[in-house]
Amino acid sequence: MELTLWTYEGPPHVGAIRVAASMRDVHLMLHSPQGDTYADLLFTMIERDGKRPPVTYTTFQARDLGSSTAEMVLHSLREAAERFKPQVLMVADSCTAELIQDQPGALALGANLPVPVISLEMAAYTRKENWGAAETFYQLVRGLLSRQAPPPGSERPSRAADVRPSVNLLGPTKLGFRCRDDVVEIERLLMSMGVDVNVVAPLGASPRDLQLIPKADANVNLCPEVSDLTCSWLARTFGMPTITTIPMGWGATRDFITEVASVLGLDIDVGAVGASRLPWYSRSIDSTYLTGKRVFVFADGSHAVAAARVARDEMGFEVVGLGTYSRERARDVRAAAKEYGLEALITDNYLEVEARVQELQPEMVLGTQMERHIAKRLGIPCAVISTPAHVQDYPARYSPQMGFEGANVLFDTWVHPLIMGLEEHLLHMFRDDFEFNDSVGPSHLGSEGEGARSTGQSAGGQPDGDKTLVWAFDAEKELKKIPFFVRGKARRNTERFAEEQGLSTIEVDTLYDAKAHFSN
């Protein structure tokens, strides 16, 4: 049993629903108890879809457990096939159905349904949402394409000279982070390189579209959490190369252009493809105060790695923590963290993330909806960069994260929660203003400010039994003169310094000694 306050991912069958709801002409029959239809709301409310997701639930109740729930499965399958007439019917268990073992996949295969059936094994007690989406997408693509596969070892024919190069964009789904606009942005970018987009999948694709995947020259692994498995199967089976750079941030977008050009054998001047305002905004003097702002990054694997690069190389922040809840991408994140001289935090335990943020006392958190809870508790500015997200991160306006426009969006989004430069200077100088002070948030956020700030708490949270470190009254008072957004770090550094020096009381001088000590 694992105590979970917040979960970063839903169960795997929600991943399966994401794939089904992203596509056209597929239907999912989910064997599940009454109540699991809450998942519909993710699509009708958070994604604001104007139709129900293509899912039929058996919705068994306690009284059904006595009789045959398998009968309900067969009934639901026939009804779904008849009513919705999908090109492909997918069948899966939710977590409770997994316990009663009706084997709905096997039942479906034996039921002589007038539609091809793909049976999914969801492993609800070991796997999670992104795995479920990846597995579902993979099973669909494999199920539809394996018969088209050329014999192993055969050479992939090269593109005819009069055919425009094309790629597939694989991985975007409903309930992904800004997938809707990322697809538009990347399609536009590829278009301006003279590259066609053959199939976008799962988002907007039908099973017939999936059958066209091998016609493209390469696959863009746009959301590896969902499409990694499929891309590597397509590479193995059809010899299709995979483009792996995630074009999030200015530099990564340029790298993406370079990789697309090299994989497709195109001669392209990167600088001529497009431009972002981020580089100039970030170089302009108004941004100087962003230098060295300490940020903590936690997200799904691909967004975490991409955000860390933007944070350090394009915004001039210092990345003080980097982590992910995607165990499947742990290796990438560890490698990236190493580059920043950090130990990656690989966990899906919200409390561990909270403890790390508290320990590091960053000036900003780039995270998920869950990190917003942590940031509120600790009084730290926060921006959302990845799922899990809530309805406010499925906006009406064009808001890609990828490509050149995506970089513009990132700049605005990340700077917004921070106190603006002039206000920051004045807070350093004058502490007791009746309007502008520690207990109110940044004035440009109006009442959005998070209220009381508690960053001044002891870094460890709870006082440790063995330690007898005491803050003298004057020193504590002096500490309060440091603005809240750096006070946590000052307290932590001072305490660390005092411990190293074997001091038991922190005086005003200790505070300044520590400041001098850590000033490099």
Add this chain to the structure above:
Amino acid sequence: MSSVIASSVEEHHPGPQTQERGQRAVFCGLTSIIWLHRRIQDAFFLVVGSRTCAHLIQSAAGVMIFAEPRFATAILSERDLAGMADCHEELDRVVGELISRRGGINRLFLVGSCPSEVIKLDLETAAAKLQVKHENRVRISAFSGSGIETTFTQGEDQCLKSTVAELPSLASGEQNLIVLGTVSDIVEDQFRRLFDDLGIGNVSFYPGRKAGDLPAVGKGTRVIAAQPFVGETARALIDRGADLISAPFPLGAEGSKSWFEAVASVYDVPQERVQQILELPYQRAKRALAPHRAKLEGKRVHFLPDSQLEIPMARFLSEECGLEVSEIGTPFHDQLIMQGELARLAKDVSIVEGQDLDPALARVRESRPDLTVCGMGIANALESEGLRTKWSIELVFSPVQGFDQAGDLAALFAKPLVRQDILEVGSWS
């Protein structure tokens, strides 16, 4: 009973007319945690279930940002299912972790889910054992919020029922009144003032604002339901000697008047005094309803099953706002608690207990009502088909009971229609 409705036996609604079985698009009882955690501020809800359960609750509540969450899930792992880990020991550890993290909680609810019930994990026994261990710090009890056992608001019923055994006994010769079912703070305050004016003392609201607010129960206890989904708790209170007062629910001017009259008559408050005290709020409610009635009158409303509030809401809309009711779907029809309502419902109104989603939606499309009251999994889909909807969950999340909320209640239903008239963007048909 109010004199507004002339009621002969034949005109009474006979009760459920049809039952339907099939796919049900409803919430499970775990969802009741979303409002219970706010009502009972010092309680913590620990769901024992799967990642699905955790995901459900955070998808619903996680749009709010919590500095201190008041609910969590103990997620069962493969080891628990394979019997490699002793579930009771595991629960012991998790509860210990939780209690040490959260000092301020006075009541811990272990909440059963579909997985915990299918594997027959006995949470009641676990709660009793844990209670011994944490005796001085926190009260611990268990209830089921599983989808296989409970639908949406039934979770509250199970939650309340789980604490009935702990209620102190009412001293013999004493009298008290228990108002059963969560109402918002402001409604509680208004009701208390009216009970005071009526000279009815010793009134408890159950659940109260603190976990320790447990009313006494015994021979002199009268219970009146403020919500229609508390049937099992009502029965448990009856088992402990309480009498249930039958009344319609306090929705709208008429509903509220009848509700207070029913209580007053049990307490033998003189008729003139009752009329005198209720007259002012009653007339005020009527005034507040009038402008909304103008927008709603003559419209047709269709209820899909959700919270058991459907029957009283349909009564309110037809009796006080002049709507025609084309169908009342309800997830569960409790005849005991609904007695006072059925007496006032036109006998030809179709009541459907249970659900078979696709045929039920086909009936909505067929009859094209002016307003469909339904869950959020369906609402936007119907809107895009050109049908106006009122998402039903809001009826549970809003202060709607009592005289001074009658106008607000009508406004909830009028708003989608008003919006249709205001908006010039796009087309709804």
